[in-house]
Amino acid sequence: MLIVLVAVLGVVLWARATSTPQVSGEVTLGGLSGPATVTRDRWGVPHIRAQTDEDAVFALGYVHWQDRAWQMDFQRRVVAGRLSEVLGAPALAQDKFLRTWGFQKAAETVLPALSEQARRLVQAYTAGVNAAMAQGQVAPEFRILGYTPEPWKEVDSVSWSKLMAYDLGGNMEDEVLNTRVMQRLGQQGLDEVTAPYPADGPTILSGDELAKTGTQPGAGLDTATLPESAIDALQAHLNAARELGLQAVPGKGSNDWVIGGSRTASGKPILADDPHLALTSPMLWYLADLQGPTLKAIGASIPGLPAIVIGRNERVAWGVTNTNPDVQDLYIEPADASFTQRQEIIKVKGGDDVTLTVRESRHGPVVSDAGASDVGPRVALRWTALQPGDTTMDAFLGLNYAQNWDDFKAALTRYVAPSQNFVYADVDGNTGYYAPGRVPLRDGWDGSLPVSGDGSREWTGFIPFEGLPHTYNPADGLVVTANNKVVPDSYAYSLGNERNWAEPYRAARITDLLTAKPDGLTVQDVKAVQLDTVSLVWQDMKDALLATQPDGELSRQALELLRGWDGNMRADAVAPTVFEAWLMQLQKMAQDELGNAATLNSLSVLKQLQSDGELCRNVAAQIQNCAAELRASLGRAADDLSARLGADPADWTYGRLHQVASNHRAFGDVTALAWLFNHSAPTSGGTNTVNVARPEQGTFRQTHGASYRQIIDLSDMNSSVFIGSLGQGGNPLGDHVSDQQPMWIEGQYLPMSTDAADWGRVRTLTLTPGT
Known part of the structure; x- marks a missing residue:
């Protein structure tokens, strides 16, 4: 092992000398029409100034490759299903999943559909990436894995959006779980395992803010069933996605809100956003x-x-x-269905090529048989993000140019997937909200279970753009979104069933904090809300938990630590450790019925405790009711913490277990390399806190969270702030690889300023045109 470590360190140290990007001086590059400057501030943030928009985007591509070459190459390999070429056979399952779904195939239809302006900018960006690649800088990962990246192509600049659409949209995973639940536990079990959104839970828009109201088409559950072998085949795709960090995580989500001038000290809006995604090294x-x-x-x-x-x-x-509307459906194709097929050749490092046969029906790729024609029913996937001609890139570029609400809306008409809650503010004092994207119209079914592909359950179109949820200058001067239910039941269309939405805790807490001060809100107030770590889950569950009769001294001591606790999930406290460990055990209460993969969210746990639900019962463990489950689960949690942290509960400080895990996609689990590429530190927050930091089942690591934070002050744009979860750099021994992480943990921000006076120490690189 020592020899391996020395060898790896030697490679990396040598790679540092050959991969450190040039950040000052002058470099001559083909592809530019005029000079451009890249001024990196004290945190490595580039401030690009160019004489044409195309040259500015060229420079962005240049610095992206300088600082994140490996990340960019890895991302395009993920989309194309070409990980096995460089990682070998362990990545084969992921490549099969990616090729079967056809992410790259869908990406290749994007460019012809984009506007002329977008095509020009994509071309300029591609030229910038290749100009940086031609400088000879090689990321350490390329050295360690022994390969040279290929030139960047225009399709590579739109392909990653397809994986983002998977990570943020659709409900195939829900359909697979719901199928298993329905077949084992019936309709009642479905409501218990995935509790519907509370009737009194907050919605993003109120009834009087809806663009259109009416009566939704009748919706109901289908009764189509699948054999266990087909469910397992579908689950294999989901497992492969998990290996890539793409999965539905309870409590995963994002927050954004916009505050009108009537509520702020300046009289102008404040807009905040913190998208909650996988925390990786390098950061997204x-x-x-x-x-x-x-x-x-x-x-x-x-x-x-x-x-x-x-x-x-x-x-x-x-x-x-x-937004998370339901934009995916699984179709069980009939015996006489017709299919097209294609051959995918997967190259495997150190092994033979693998041929994968992918079949498609009129609904989409067959995702149940991995190419075999004789394995159970053929289940096809229909999904908006796989349809040809996605123009979402037009939308994002349009937002960069938008000058007002009309421009903003015009840009979003080009938005396809994944559907997002966009909050808006402008310097004139206007605020707004729009949820763009293609959302299917279904007549008579709710999309929560697989359906027959015989033609009886087809999409009839999409919600028209004008009918999508939106508001402009709402009367109460506040729009809060936290992946909660978007609209009340009076909305004329269906965005999905009542299980689609995140639990209401974050939305409720944000709204409570913001409305507690009806006017005079400042950027400092908004920071405090973004960083809030008080658990409303604890507030809802504490009566049931504190009434538990412990079954031993260790359990008694653990329970006493919770009495009088205010629910603040601080890293230096002990009570959060006991609470989250106990909640983890309670979230397993359906595993005796559904298997070890079944994990309830906190809302479903609460409903079971409040109703003495059936899921509390475990015949094999002789647990007859929720009181017995609370007693047993507390004992399991206390024993687990004792094994991890020692026998004295007073030493069970949350931060000893709960640490952010910004791990490398390829080397995060490689012992000889993880120490170099991964970044961890104790963090506060927990399940469904505003500063979301749900501990991972079994490890207590924080693997998802606020990947980025911004607070924009429309009264003085340059007093706005932002921060990333790790750092600008990708080289593990380079500058700025993790210098933002301590600030991110402590709740500090960087100036989001275009004024050089705010940048601190700077280094300027001038890009000059050449042949």
Whole structure:
């Protein structure tokens, strides 16, 4: 092992000398029409100034590759299903999943559908990436794995959006779980395992803010069933997605809100956003300031994409959270269904090529048989993000240019997937909200279970753009979104069934905190809300938990630690450790019925405790009711914590277990390399806190959270702030690889400013045109 570590360290140290990007001086590059400057501030954030918009985007592509080359190459390999080429056979299951679904195939239909302006910017970005690649800089990962990245292609600049659509949209995983639940426990079991959204839970829009109201088409559950072998085949795809960090995580989500001037101290809006995604090394986002003659945007970009995804320009600010309408359906194709098929050749490092046969029906790819024609029913996937001609890139580029609400709406008409909650504010004091994207219309069924592909359950179109949820200058001066239910039942269309939405805790807490101060709100107030770690889950459950009769001394001591606790999930406290460990045990209460993969969310646990529900019962464990389950689960939690942290509960400080895990996609679990590429530290927050930090089942690690935070002050744009979860750099021994993480944990921010006076120490690289 020592020899391996020395060898790896030698490679990395040598790679540092050859992979450190040039960040000052001058470099001559083909593909530019005029000079451009890249001024990196003290945190490595580039402030790009160019004489044309295309040159500004060229420079963005250049710095993206300089700082995040491995991340960009890895992301495009994921979309194309080409991980096995560089990682070997362990990545084969992921490649099969990716090729079967056809993410790359869908991405290749995007470019012809984009506007002429978007095509020009994608071309400029691609040229910038390849100009940086030609400089000879090689990321350490390329050295360690022994390969050279291929030139960047235009399709690579739109392909990652397909994986983002998977991560943020659809409900195939819900349909698979719901099928298993219905077949084993029936309709009542479905309501118990996945509790419907509470009738009194907050909605993003109120009834009087709806663009259109009416009566929704009748919807009901279908009765189509699947054999266990088909469910297992579908689950295999979901397992492969999990290996890529793409999965539905209870409590995963995002927050954004916009406050009208009537509620702020300045009289102008404040807009906040913190998307909750997988926390990786390097981090997903790349902060950037992009200034051309008409393109003037600053905020969070994603390496590989030629746009500011979340942020502001000189007049308009925007933020996003996941809407999560139901945009996926599984179809059980009849015996006489026709299919097309294609052969996918997967190259495997150190092994033979693998041929994968992918079949498609008129609904979409067959995702149940991995190419075999004789394994159970053929289940096909229909999904908006796999339909050809996705113009979502037009929408994001349009937002970068938007000057007012009309421009904002016009950009969003091009938005396809994944559907997002966009909040809006402008310097004139206007605020708004829109939830764009293609949302299928279903007549007579709710999409929560697989349906027959015989033609009786077809989409009849999409909700028209004008009918999608939106509001402009709402009377109460406040729009709060936290993946909660979007609209009340008076809305004329269906966005999905009542199990689609995140639990209401974050939305309720944000609204309570913001409305507690009816006017005079400041950026500092908004920071406090973004960073809030008080658990409303604890507030709802504490009466049931504290009434538990412990079954031993250790359990008694653990229970006493919860008495008088205010629910604040601080890293330096002990009570959060006991609560989350206990909640983890309670979330397993359906596993005796559904298997070890079944994990209830906190709302479903609460409903069981409140009703002495059937899921509390476990015949094999001789548990007859919820009181017995509470006693047994407390004992299991206390024993688990004792084994991890020692026999004295007073030493069970939350931060000893609950630590952010920003791990590397390829080397995060490789012992010889994880120490170099991974980044961890104790963090506060927990399940469904506003500063969301749900501990992972079994490890207590925080693997998802606020991947980026921004607070935009429309009264003084340059007093706005932002922060990423880790750092700008990708090289593990380079500058800025993790310098934002301590600030992110402590609740500090960077200036989101286009004014050089706010940048601190700077280094400027001038890009000059050449042949």
